[in-house]
Amino acid sequence: QSALTQPRSVSGSPGQSVTISCTGTSGDFGVYNYISWYQQHPGKAPKLMIYDVSKRPSGVPDRFSGSKSGNTASLTISGLQAEDEADYYCCSYAGSYSLVVFGGGTTLTVL
Amino acid sequence: QLQLQESGPGLVKPSETLSLTCTVSGDSITSNSFYWGCIRQPPGKGLEWIGSIHYSGNTYYNSSLKSRVSISVDTPKNQFSLKLSSVTAADTAVYYCARMAVFWYFDLWGRGTLVTVSS
Numbered sequence: 429q430s431a432l433t434q435p436r437s438v439s440g441s442p443g444q445s446v447t448i449s450c451t452g453t454s455g456d457f458g459v460y461n462y463i464s465w466y467q468q469h470p471g472k473a474p475k476l477m478i479y480d481v482s483k484r485p486s487g488v489p490d491r492f493s494g495s496k497s498g499n500t501a502s503l504t505i506s507g508l509q510a511e512d513e514a515d516y517y518c519c520s521y522a523g524s525y526s527l528v529v530f531g532g533g534t535t536l537t538v539l
Numbered sequence: 540q541l542q543l544q545e546s547g548p549g550l551v552k553p554s555e556t557l558s559l560t561c562t563v564s565g566d567s568i569t570s571n572s573f574y575w576g577c578i579r580q581p582p583g584k585g586l587e588w589i590g591s592i593h594y595s596g597n598t599y600y601n602s603s604l605k606s607r608v609s610i611s612v613d614t615p616k617n618q619f620s621l622k623l624s625s626v627t628a629a630d631t632a633v634y635y636c637a638r639m640a641v642f643w644y645f646d647l648w649g650r651g652t653l654v655t656v657s658s
Contacts (some may be wrong), residue, residue, distance in 0.1 A: 464644035466586075473635060473651050474578075474586065479644040517586050521643040527599050528588040528643055530578075 432518055432531035434537070445506040446478040448534045450518030462521035463501045465494060468533075469514045477516075478503060505536070513538040514526045541565040543636045550655050551630075557623040557654055561636030568617045569594040574639040577610060577621045578590035579632040580651070587632075591639045592619055626656045 433451045440446040450453075463481045464476065466474035476485050476492035481501065491506045501520070505512055518531040541572050547559040561575065568575060576591035592601040592610045604623070612619045623630060633653050637645040 466645070473648040474645070475648070476644060476646050479640070479646070485646060494558040519586075519588075519644065525602055527601065528591075530586040530588065533585040 431522055431526060431529045432514075433526065434452045434518060434531040436532075436533045438513075439539055440508045441539045442508050442510065444508050444535065445504060446508060448503045448505075448516050448518075448536070450501040450503070450531050451500075451522075452520060452522070455518055455523060457472060458499045460521050460523075461496065463494065463496055464519045465492075465503045466517045466519065467512075467514045468517065474517065508538055510538050512536060541638070541647055542656055543638065543647060545636050545649045545652040547634075547652060547654065549653060550657060551626055552658050553627055554625055557575050557621070557626050557630060557634075557656070559621040559634050559636075559652070559654070561621070561649060563617045563619075563638075568612065568619065569614055572641060574599070574641065575612070576637045576639040576645060577634045578637055578645065578648075579621060579630075580635070581629075581632040589621065589623075589634075627643045628656050630654070631656045 462480045465478040466473040467477050481496045482494040493504045516535050517533045522529045542564045551557045557584045574591040574593050579628040590610045592598045607624045609622045633651040635651045636649040638647040640646050
């Protein structure tokens with residue numbers, strides 16, 4: 429069972445904004461800012477979209493943004509496009525015992 | 540451009556050891572700024588981190604797999620390798636190699652390779 433909880437699915441229409449949440453159950457989640465987000469299209473490898481809570485790697489559109497408040501991190505996608513339809517996973521450093529944990533994943537549907 | 544390529548047998552028998560090799564091309568594996576990691580994804584399920592290694596040999600493992608996992612590095616070949624012992628059907632997954640930046644995020648991934656555990 430994942431230590432990071434994500435909604436199973438979210439949806440939005442083209443041009444709208446959606447937010448995917450990621451809630452940590454470990455006390456360490458609220459302490460560290462090592463939160464990353466990955467996009468995965470069917471049959472493809474995951475792609476890094478956000479790291480260190482809110483930083484975007486080169487080449488990732490600024491429609492993707494990340495934030496964190498307390499034990500919950502969030503990925504917001506604004507100006508939804510058809511190609512954003514994918515699975516999204518959060519990931520966090522979870523302290524010296526668990527180290528790296530992934531959320532269960534969220535399927536984004538663009539209506 | 541840096542690339543990672545997984546290689547290994549696609550089928551492993553129960554109770555045997557799964558072996559996976561990750562080859563890094565386009566850059567040296569001997570960078571102090573990165574670890575090299577293994578992540579898996581059972582069919583239709585989410586991602587699970589297995590472990591990561593630095594070229595110096597320092598390793599981190601998922602505590603739930605630690606008793607069965609070993610990751611090693613071969614710097615002359617620019618490769619790192621995963622061994623997972625005593626496998627069961629629950630270990631059937633797509634196995635990915637990835638570069639892990641310090642700290643704790645995976646910025647480059649291989650395409651992944653499906654390993655099936657079956658007799």
